[in-house]
Amino acid sequence: MERASFFKDRLLPIGTVVLSLIVLWYVFVVVLNAPFERDTAARAGTTISFSELLPRTMAQERPVLPAPHQVLAELWDTTVNKAITSKRSLVYHAWVTLSATLMGFGMGAVLGILLAIAVVHNRAMDRSLMPWVIASQTIPILAIAPMIIVVLNAVGISGLMPKALISTYLSFFPVVVGMVKGLRSAEQIQLDLMHTYNASASQTFWKLRWPCSMPYLFTSLKVAIAISLVGAIVGELPTGAVAGLGARLLAGSYYGQTVQIWAALFMAAAVAALLVIIVGFAHSLVLKRMGARA
Amino acid sequence: MMSMAPSNTVVSANDLGLTFQTADGPVTALTGVNLNVEKGDFVSFIGPSGCGKTTFLRVIADLEKPTSGTITVNGMTPEEARRQRAYGYVFQAAALYPWRTIEKNIALPLEIMGYSRQDQKARIDRTLDLVNLAGFGKKYPWQLSGGMQQRASIARALAFDADLLLMDEPFGALDEIVRDHLNEQLLKLWAATRKTICFVTHSIPEAVYLSTKIVVMSPRPGRVTDIIESPLPKERPLDIRETPEFLAVAHRVREGLRAGHSYEEHA
Numbered sequence: 001m002e003r004a005s006f007f008k009d010r011l012l013p014i015g016t017v018v019l020s021l022i023v024l025w026y027v028f029v030v031v032l033n034a035p036f037e038r039d040t041a042a043r044a045g046t047t048i049s050f051s052e053l054l055p056r057t058m059a060q061e062r063p064v065l066p067a068p069h070q071v072l073a074e075l076w077d078t079t080v081n082k083a084i085t086s087k088r089s090l091v092y093h094a095w096v097t098l099s100a101t102l103m104g105f106g107m108g109a110v111l112g113i114l115l116a117i118a119v120v121h122n123r124a125m126d127r128s129l130m131p132w133v134i135a136s137q138t139i140p141i142l143a144i145a146p147m148i149i150v151v152l153n154a155v156g157i158s159g160l161m162p163k164a165l166i167s168t169y170l171s172f173f174p175v176v177v178g179m180v181k182g183l184r185s186a187e188q189i190q191l192d193l194m195h196t197y198n199a200s201a202s203q204t205f206w207k208l209r210w211p212c213s214m215p216y217l218f219t220s221l222k223v224a225i226a227i228s229l230v231g232a233i234v235g236e237l238p239t240g241a242v243a244g245l246g247a248r249l250l251a252g253s254y255y256g257q258t259v260q261i262w263a264a265l266f267m268a269a270a271v272a273a274l275l276v277i278i279v280g281f282a283h284s285l286v287l288k289r290m291g292a293r294a
Numbered sequence: 295m296m297s298m299a300p301s302n303t304v305v306s307a308n309d310l311g312l313t314f315q316t317a318d319g320p321v322t323a324l325t326g327v328n329l330n331v332e333k334g335d336f337v338s339f340i341g342p343s344g345c346g347k348t349t350f351l352r353v354i355a356d357l358e359k360p361t362s363g364t365i366t367v368n369g370m371t372p373e374e375a376r377r378q379r380a381y382g383y384v385f386q387a388a389a390l391y392p393w394r395t396i397e398k399n400i401a402l403p404l405e406i407m408g409y410s411r412q413d414q415k416a417r418i419d420r421t422l423d424l425v426n427l428a429g430f431g432k433k434y435p436w437q438l439s440g441g442m443q444q445r446a447s448i449a450r451a452l453a454f455d456a457d458l459l460l461m462d463e464p465f466g467a468l469d470e471i472v473r474d475h476l477n478e479q480l481l482k483l484w485a486a487t488r489k490t491i492c493f494v495t496h497s498i499p500e501a502v503y504l505s506t507k508i509v510v511m512s513p514r515p516g517r518v519t520d521i522i523e524s525p526l527p528k529e530r531p532l533d534i535r536e537t538p539e540f541l542a543v544a545h546r547v548r549e550g551l552r553a554g555h556s557y558e559e560h561a
């Protein structure tokens with residue numbers, strides 16, 4: 001019964017969607033890459049039949065849109081067939097980006113939590129801080145990322161830190177918003193109870209507000225970690241960094257290496273999915289330890 | 295006058311009033327309340343909803359500030375009494391922390407008040423026994439029935455050394471059978487602990503069965519219409535509720551409630 005419903009409820013719909021996306025992808029591969037083949041044939045003074053054209057659209061070196069199997073082959077080649085310390089290994093580049101992501105995420109989470117605590121405990125902070133927090137996110141990250149990198153480079157900070165700071169800049173926001181809500185989610189009756197015990201502010205915080213906020217914290221951490229990865233990749237773009245997924249994307253677009261771009265994109269998506277799953281796992285672990293219904 | 299208030303008076307309200315300022319204008323929740331609660335009393339507050347029962351309890355607990363008149367708790371202001379942890383409060387809902395087991399919930403006030411680990415353990419065991427929940431300490435609240443949760447919240451209020459217990463319709467959401475049983479237990483518990491209890495209820499039989507003193511209240515504006523000293527003995531089996539004495543007190547309570555009602559119709 002369990003298995004049947006897993007198949008029916010999850011595998012079947014997801015599988016169907018994936019399959020149709022792949023079919024659609026191949027259709028676009030043929031449509032988008034065909035003009036190049038026709039031009040080549042025309043230049044050589046020949047014409048090309050559709051059956052000749054079809055396989056060629058899926059085997060170009062610099063296709064407009066690489067076929068799924070080309071991307072998979074590139075992924076395989078750059079992960080399994082290369083030493084992970086090699087500059088040609090996608091695992092190496094993913095790690096470079098991942099380390100900046102994790103560092104930025106850690107700083108963003110801590111910053112977000114601290115700001116939320118300040119906002120919740122201090123009315124003046126609530127009024128003066130929140131507008132800035134919100135304003136900070138209305139500035140497009142693509143506009144300020146290069147400035148952050150350039151300014152930090154000028155004062156001698158380079159490498160991991162500038163990228164991590166961009167991740168921090170993006171990831172603290174969902175944490176502040178989620179945690180302000182979470183720290184305020186304690187019911188009035190629970191707060192009254194603390195008042196009857198003459199509990200101090202820190203006791204009320206640790207014994208009531210903090211545990212109340214856990215579901216909110218983890219929900220916002222899931223958003224924050226995905227957005228941290230985006231921040232780290234964006235941070236690698238403007239300076240023409242030599243390593244990282246962002247660098248691979250940039251190099252790929254310089255040299256028209258579309259297959260490399262797509263491989264890097266897939267790697268980034270995989271890393272993001274993995275990170276979100278890990279946070280989700282921590283979430284259920286914490287809830288379980290807090291006595292949630294199994 | 296001050297020397298008149300002997301150390302036996304736990305709560306003393308003098309012409310107490312509280313008016314809430316709401317968006318729809320002022321709401322007089324309490325007006326002209328004069329009441330003394332003596333040590334060891336079991337006082338019930340009864341009246342239709344909106345007559346200020348909860349508000350009065352919350353004033354004693356320093357959860358609301360009166361806007362007129364005076365009130366003392368153990369001879370102090372409610373705030374001083376609260377700071378000395380003079381009372382345990384049982385809310386209408388059990389208000390247990392869902393992430394804490396039952397024993398950890400009972401430990402909550404003990405942790406906050408700085409009782410030693412050893413003392414905490416002893417008090418948890420004792421109060422769990424007192425409310426008939428021995429063996430349920432390791433369960434989470436959602437694993438318990440509503441009645442058991444409410445008993446756990448009573449245990450939590452009994453765990454620390456407060457001589458005054460404030461209970462706001464603690465059994466209001468429970469069915470009659472469970473309620474009868476808990477009433478009986480509460481009387482035993484009161485006799486065993488010698489606490490002073492202020493108890494809010496909607497139910498006439500509950501009020502008469504439990505109390506040494508019944509305060510009848512009426513709404514708009516919230517006020518006290520009658521204070522009845524119960525002639526019933528301290529020892530009260532459940533079937534005391536069929537005796538003429540019991541029915542006489544119940545009758546007087548009903549009259550008091552009706553009087554409060556007709557006042558409203560004239561107003």
Ligand SMILES: Nc1ncnc2c1ncn2[C@@H]1O[C@H](COP(=O)(O)OP(=O)(O)O)[C@@H](O)[C@H]1O
Nearest residue numbers: 314316321323342343344345346347348349350
């Ligand atoms: N915090 C508050 N703000 C405004 N009005 C309130 C508040 N608390 C209670 N009231 C009003 O005061 C009156 C008495 O309420 P309450 O003490 O809860 O009555 P009871 O417990 O007897 O049902 C009601 O009219 C209620 O609407």
Ligand SMILES: [Mg+2]
Nearest residue numbers: 347348349462
């Ligand atoms: Mg009430």
